[in-house]
Amino acid sequence: MLLNKEGKLRKELIQLVSQVEGYNHMSFFKKKSIRSISNSPINESQLLTNDINKNIHSIRDYHCRTEDLMVRELIFNKNICTIFYLDSMVNKDSLHSSVIGPIVETKYGEIQHIVKTTQVKFTSRISDVGSDLLDGFCIILRENNATAISLSVVENTSRSIEEPDNERSIISSHDGFIEDIGTNIFLLRKRVKTPQLKVKYFSVGKLTNTKVSMVFIENLTDKKLIKEVERRIGSIEVDQLLSFGDIEDYIEDNPNSIFPQMLTTERPDRATSYLTEGKILLIVDGSPRIMIVPITFFAFYQSPDDYNSRWIIGTFFRLIRFLSFIVAITFPAIYIAVVSYHSEVLPIGILYSIRVSLENVPFPPLIEAFAMQITLELLKEASIRLPTPIAQTTGIVGGLVIGTAVVEASFVSNIMIVVIGLTAIASFVAPVNEMGTSARLLGFPVMIAASLFGFFGIVLVLMGIFMHLCKLQTFGTPYFAPLAPFKMEDIKDSIVRLSFWKLNSRPTDSKPIYKKQQWRTRGWKNN
Amino acid sequence: MKKKQLLILIILNLFLAGCWDQHLLVNKTFVNGISFDLTEEGKIQATVRSLNIKGKGGGQIEIEDELIYAERPSPVGLSIDIDNMVAGEVDLHQAHIVLIGDELAKKGINQLLEPFYRGKESNITKKIAISKGKAETIISTEIEKSPIAFFILQTIEGAEKATYLPDENILTVWTKILTPGKDIILPYLEKIEPDRIGIAGVALMHGEKFSGETLSKEQSSLLLLLLDQLNVTSRMALVLDQEQEERSIAFFTRKMKRDMEITVDKSGKIICSVDIKMQIEVNSYPQDFKEDLNIKEIEKELSEELTKQANEIITTLLQANCDAFGIGMKISTKHPDLWKKLNWDEEYKNVQIEPKVNVKIIKTGNVY
Numbered sequence: 001m002l003l004n005k006e007g008k009l010r011k012e013l014i015q016l017v018s019q020v021e022g023y024n025h026m027s028f029f030k031k032k033s034i035r036s037i038s039n040s041p042i043n044e045s046q047l048l049t050n051d052i053n054k055n056i057h058s059i060r061d062y063h064c065r066t067e068d069l070m071v072r073e074l075i076f077n078k079n080i081c082t083i084f085y086l087d088s089m090v091n092k093d094s095l096h097s098s099v100i101g102p103i104v105e106t107k108y109g110e111i112q113h114i115v116k117t118t119q120v121k122f123t124s125r126i127s128d129v130g131s132d133l134l135d136g137f138c139i140i141l142r143e144n145n146a147t148a149i150s151l152s153v154v155e156n157t158s159r160s161i162e163e164p165d166n167e168r169s170i171i172s173s174h175d176g177f178i179e180d181i182g183t184n185i186f187l188l189r190k191r192v193k194t195p196q197l198k199v200k201y202f203s204v205g206k207l208t209n210t211k212v213s214m215v216f217i218e219n220l221t222d223k224k225l226i227k228e229v230e231r232r233i234g235s236i237e238v239d240q241l242l243s244f245g246d247i248e249d250y251i252e253d254n255p256n257s258i259f260p261q262m263l264t265t266e267r268p269d270r271a272t273s274y275l276t277e278g279k280i281l282l283i284v285d286g287s288p289r290i291m292i293v294p295i296t297f298f299a300f301y302q303s304p305d306d307y308n309s310r311w312i313i314g315t316f317f318r319l320i321r322f323l324s325f326i327v328a329i330t331f332p333a334i335y336i337a338v339v340s341y342h343s344e345v346l347p348i349g350i351l352y353s354i355r356v357s358l359e360n361v362p363f364p365p366l367i368e369a370f371a372m373q374i375t376l377e378l379l380k381e382a383s384i385r386l387p388t389p390i391a392q393t394t395g396i397v398g399g400l401v402i403g404t405a406v407v408e409a410s411f412v413s414n415i416m417i418v419v420i421g422l423t424a425i426a427s428f429v430a431p432v433n434e435m436g437t438s439a440r441l442l443g444f445p446v447m448i449a450a451s452l453f454g455f456f457g458i459v460l461v462l463m464g465i466f467m468h469l470c471k472l473q474t475f476g477t478p479y480f481a482p483l484a485p486f487k488m489e490d491i492k493d494s495i496v497r498l499s500f501w502k503l504n505s506r507p508t509d510s511k512p513i514y515k516k517q518q519w520r521t522r523g524w525k526n527n
Numbered sequence: 528m529k530k531k532q533l534l535i536l537i538i539l540n541l542f543l544a545g546c547w548d549q550h551l552l553v554n555k556t557f558v559n560g561i562s563f564d565l566t567e568e569g570k571i572q573a574t575v576r577s578l579n580i581k582g583k584g585g586g587q588i589e590i591e592d593e594l595i596y597a598e599r600p601s602p603v604g605l606s607i608d609i610d611n612m613v614a615g616e617v618d619l620h621q622a623h624i625v626l627i628g629d630e631l632a633k634k635g636i637n638q639l640l641e642p643f644y645r646g647k648e649s650n651i652t653k654k655i656a657i658s659k660g661k662a663e664t665i666i667s668t669e670i671e672k673s674p675i676a677f678f679i680l681q682t683i684e685g686a687e688k689a690t691y692l693p694d695e696n697i698l699t700v701w702t703k704i705l706t707p708g709k710d711i712i713l714p715y716l717e718k719i720e721p722d723r724i725g726i727a728g729v730a731l732m733h734g735e736k737f738s739g740e741t742l743s744k745e746q747s748s749l750l751l752l753l754l755d756q757l758n759v760t761s762r763m764a765l766v767l768d769q770e771q772e773e774r775s776i777a778f779f780t781r782k783m784k785r786d787m788e789i790t791v792d793k794s795g796k797i798i799c800s801v802d803i804k805m806q807i808e809v810n811s812y813p814q815d816f817k818e819d820l821n822i823k824e825i826e827k828e829l830s831e832e833l834t835k836q837a838n839e840i841i842t843t844l845l846q847a848n849c850d851a852f853g854i855g856m857k858i859s860t861k862h863p864d865l866w867k868k869l870n871w872d873e874e875y876k877n878v879q880i881e882p883k884v885n886v887k888i889i890k891t892g893n894v895y
Contacts, residue, residue: 339552344620344650348677351557351621356580356588358553365551452545 046126048146055126055141055148056082062130069133076103076111076142084129085138091155099138099151111140111149119152134209158183164266164288166433172304176266181211181285187268188215192275196220202233205241211285212247220278222511228475229280229293244287251293253474258442259297260434261474264289269304278512294475296482296509298494300435301325306497314497322495324429327422328439329465332373333450333458335419336365341454357413366451368412372420373443375402380424481509555618559592560676562662563639564628566598571631571639573597573605574663576676577613578621592675594667602638619649623680625697626662626716627655632730632737637704644701652696654683657730657737659717669722679724683714686726690751690761690780691744693729704735708855708871710848712750715741731849733872740847742840749833750840753801753882754851755785762810767828774814776825781889782806789857791865797874799854800881801837808890822888829886837882845876854878 048055056071063069068087073080081103085095098116106114121137123129124147129139136154161183163169164176177184185199196219202212214229232251241247244264252261265271266288271281274292282291292299301321306314338345339358346354361368379398383391407414423443430436442465449457472479482490490507492498501521506512560576579591597608610617625643627636636655643649656679658665668675686692692714695703703711710732717727729747731740742750748761761780786802807829814820844851855875859866 340549343550343552343555343618348621352578352580352588352590355552355555355557359581361553451549452542454545454548457545 048124048126048129048141048148050144050146052080052082052141052143052145058126059084059129059133059139059141062126063133072100074100074103075107077108079143081111081143082141083138084133084141085153086133086136089134089136089155090138090153091136095138095153099140099153111142115151117151117153119150121150122147123150124148131209156180156182161187167265167267167270167431169267169303169305171308172267173269175268177268177271177283177288177290179286179288181213181283184268184283184288184290185213185215188272188275188281191268191272192217197275200230204233204236204247205238207239208241210241212241213283213285215275215281215283217275217278220276220512220514221280222278222513225280225294225475225477225510229282233282241284242286244282244284244289244291247282247284248291254472257468257472258438259469259472259479260300260432260438261293261295261472261479263292263295263299263432264434265292265432266290267304273304273307274299276517277506277510279510294477294510296478296494296507297469297480298482300430300432302494302497303431307500311497311499318495318497321429321431324426325435325439328427328429328436329442329446330458330462331423331426332369332419332443333446333461334455335416336369336447337450337454337458339365340451354413354415357407357415360410361413363411364451365416366447368416369420369447370444372406372412372416373423373440373447376420376424377440477509477511482507550616550618554615556613556615557618557620558622560624560626560666560679561619561622562626562628562658562666563602563631564661564663565631565634570598570600571602571605572663573599573602573609574666575609575613575617575622576666577617602642606642619643619646622650622676623653624676624683625653625655626658626666626679628658628662629660629730629737629739631662632657633739635735636732636737637735640697640701643697651698654680654714655695655697655700656683656714656716659715659727665716665718665724668718668724675724679716682724682726686714688759689748690756690758691726691748693751693754693756694758704732706856708850708857708859708866709853710734710850712742712747712849712851713737731844731847731851733848738847738849740843740849742843746836746840746843749836750844750851752780752783752803752805753785753837753840755783755787755803757783765829765832767825767832774812776809776829777811778807778809778829778888780805780807787852789854789861791858791862795865797854797858797878798881799852799878800883801852802883802885804885804887805833806887806889808892809888810892820891822891826886826888830884833884833886834882837884841880841882845878845880848872848875850875852880854880 046058048058060069066086070085070087072083074083075081083100094117102114102116103111112120119137121132123132123139129148129150132150133139136152137150138153140149140151142149158178158180161175161178163174167176175187177187189197194217196217198216198218200214202214203209204212212233214226214233216226229251233247236247236250238246238250248262248264249255254261262282263270263274271290271292274295275281279295280293282293284290301318303317306318309317339354343351363371375398379394379402383394383398386394403417406412407417423440427436427440430439446458446461449461451457453460469480470478470484478485481487482494487508489505490509493503493507501518504518504521505515506517508515557578557580558575559578562574564572564574566572573596575595575597577593577595579593581589581591583589595609595612597605597612599605599608606617625640627639631639640655643653644651665679666675683692687694693712695711695713700711700713703709712729712731715727715730717725719725726744728741728743729750731738731742745763748763751757752761757780762777763780764775764777767774767776783806784804787799789797789799791797809820809825812820812825850871855866855871858869
């Protein structure tokens with residue numbers, strides 16, 4: 001009620017304002033929001049003039065007279081020319097050797113011909129000059145000239161390419177994406193050497209101006225999908241975009257679902273394999289994880305190692321991982337259901353030991369399970385951020401001290417420790433960490449249902465979860481493909497992993513334009 | 528607003544509904560064996576062997592059994608008495624065996640089985656056995672050694688696999704008792720002094736009542752073959768008595784085929800011929816090792832011996848009025864007019880059952 005009133009009031013106000021100012025009320029808000037960020041005294045579209053001093057002032061004002069904006073005056077063609085650069089953004093060595101050095105030595109000629117930088121741009125707008133400065137360009141202003149020359153002398157400090165810690169592999173390649181967007185695209189291009197590989201840049205965030213790039217294979221990726229992703233990224237109007245998580249939240253279809261709808265990875269081999277399936281990669285400058293859209297549920301249980309081991313072994317491990325998903329969701333719940341409703345399903349031997357271990361536990365099984373599950377999360381959370389030597393101590397305190405002492409003090413039955421331990425291990429099996437955590441979280445509603453209705457409750461919640469999975473869509477493609485909708489030919493590289501020579505067609509969940517992906521594989525056998 | 532409240536109420540109700548059926552494992556007392564006896568005053572005495580499990584720390588479990596007795600003029604209400612005597616809820620799921628004393632069994636077992644068959648909390652695949660003498664003496668054997676009921680259960684299950692005992696449980700017994708024209712045979716247990724429990728054979732039932740007649744273990748084995756109830760295997764040892772020289776033979780029955788035919792002749796006499804063809808594997812045959820095994824002859828001798836024994840068994844069956852073959856049922860379907868005229872309880876004794884056993888040795892294995 002209150003909200004409605006407020007809304008009405010606001011609408012009236014907007015109408016009033018738009019009448020007065022002659023604005024359409026939508027554009028009024030847009031304008032206002034832009035104004036609120038770039039609060040500089042310089043108009044966006046103001047041009048450079050012939051007066052060099054005025055230009056210097058304008059640029060300084062544009063950058064709010066920041067103190068790391070350096071100015072150097074030189075004489076060239078017997079005229080004064082001024083070099084601007086942001087002290088922190090440029091590489092001094094290259095500034096000296098490829099810009100200042102040649103200008104001072106040559107003295108006459110055309111600047112764009114004597115400098116040794118890779119990129120030379122002419123700009124006449126102050127806002128463009130300003131943003132070039134932010135990108136690590138140096139700007140040269142000349143007397144009686146209304147165009148500025150931007151020269152790229154960007155400082156590139158990034159860490160070296162390392163294997164990502166959270167997606168280690170045994171037999172696959174050991175390189176990983178880093179924080180620098182250029183290096184990441186380099187890693188992709190190195191693997192997919194085709195002119196079809198297309199990179200599109202977006203700049204998102206009015207304050208941060210974060211570079212977001214969209215990488216796909218032009219002739220393979222569904223055009224509708226490309227348009228849709230472009231539309232969604234283009235619609236983001238925010239002040240800051242700091243990491244991949246932001247963009248994920250902004251563009252995913254079901255932000256309230258517990259299942260991750262974008263595969264984020266730091267492994268170039270994994271990213272390339274999806275690229276060649278006709279999916280789109282999104283890279284955010286400053287984050288080492290890149291996003292893959294659209295994705296299916298089963299992709300979260302695939303690992304590059306599957307493809308590098310024999311197909312039987314790969315298939316076996318895939319099936320084990322799916323089992324781990326089910327175990328992580330249901331195992332504590334099954335235990336709760338058994339000890340509070342269906343103890344008759346237990347064989348005699350186990351029945352005795354469970355009964356004995358429960359003897360002095362004062363809590364109902366649900367509380368027991370919740371307490372242990374939360375303890376486990378606490379231990380995990382505590383040891384993630386601690387430096388390794390202390391993290392080991394947490395492991396000992398958590399695993400040994402709490403584990404045994406809790407049982408001996410009979411707060412928790414030791415069978416429950418076994419159950420929770422197994423659940424935790426099962427959830428850590430998922431090759432992509434997010435999915436494992438999702439599975440562990442999903443365990444809680446199943447546990448509650450189990451404590452209320454026993455096996456019946458478990459079935460109800462699982463039905464709910466699978467209904468949700470079947471209904472879920474990412475960028476217009478089904479999330480639970482190839483099981484729902486069922487596609488026999490896609491099973492061979494999703495739930496199982498058959499030999500490469502059987503994978504003649506691409507997975508069709510992202511609707512690639514060309515379905516066939518290999519023609520002659522074991523052709524030598526026919527000759 | 529009202530709709531929302533109503534929805535919340537409905538959802539809350541749903542959540543509450545489940546807890547009604549919660550039976551926490553901690554609160555349960557396990558019963559592992561039940562016996563019923565007839566006391567001298569004519570009352571029914573139930574003896575329940577319940578488990579008393581204690582943890583001794585370090586994963587060690589101490590299990591002690593407790594005996595609980597209840598007495599009532601009828602079986603109804605016995606369970607209430609027992610429930611009152613036990614701490615927590617009584618859990619009958621693990622009670623794998625129901626023993627019935629022979630005196631009580633002669634009065635009928637239906638009323639005893641009814642609560643197990645109908646109650647939702649009982650294990651319907653429980654084994655049921657009739658004891659020689661009081662059932663209580665068997666269930667109270669070795670009170671400190673637990674759980675004796677599982678020992679009995681294992682004995683019975685082992686015997687079922689070796690085709691000494693019929694594969695029956697409460698469910699099958701209940702349905703068979705209620706089927707007219709078919710009688711059952713039940714395991715018959717005895718206590719062997721000092722502290723052993725053994726299978727004495729099978730008890731022959733007439734309807735729901737124990738006829739008092741029993742068959743020995745060897746006989747029951749052959750009867751089960753005649754009934755076409757060969758389980759995994761059947762082991763037999765026979766003494767072949769031929770011209771004073773005593774020879775014994777032990778063998779497994781691997782496969783068998785039975786032909787049963789019921790004919791009614793003009794005078795209304797019912798003739799039932801039971802032919803079985805057994806394929807056996809000779810296991811042990813102490814003989815003159817210099818001679819070769821005369822398979823044909825042994826087959827013939829065995830067939831004759833077993834046919835002779837089968838005849839004895841059938842005499843006992845007829846005496847006990849136990850229609851284990853289900854002849855009555857067959858007549859009721861094939862000759863319904865005749866069946867309506869018959870008083871089967873009386874008429875069964877006049878049925879002529881002609882068994883014929885045909886043995887074929889398919890393997891001699893280590894006996895060559």
